[in-house]
Amino acid sequence: MPWSVGFLDEETKAALDALPLDIRASFQRIVELIQAHGLERVREPYLKHLEGPLWEMRLKGQSGIARAIYVTAIGMRIVVVHVIVKKTRKTPRNEIAYALKKAKEVK
DSSP: OOOEEEESSHHHHHHHHTSOHHHHHHHHHHHHHHHHHOGGGOOTTTEEEEETTEEEEEEEETTEEEEEEEEEETTTEEEEEEEEEOOSSSOOHHHHHHHHHHHTTOO
């Protein structure tokens, strides 16, 4: 059974849809890698552990960089809980705290 990727809510999906086309294409490419090879075989520079249950998909394009923060769920599911545009070198602490709060809603 392949991994499936979904969003916690419509707000998170809308945040991804609002990103430039090249960054959304980067998201799609990472999703295809996960589905083709399995989550356990895809690592940096595509995915990176953040904190606790949180991981990030590292999205990159000519128009900038963004992160899709996700958690894994039962049944080989990846649930994207937060999408941010990166403006600093480190992911801001308040964004991680927000994503941790949203991750508690994943079942």
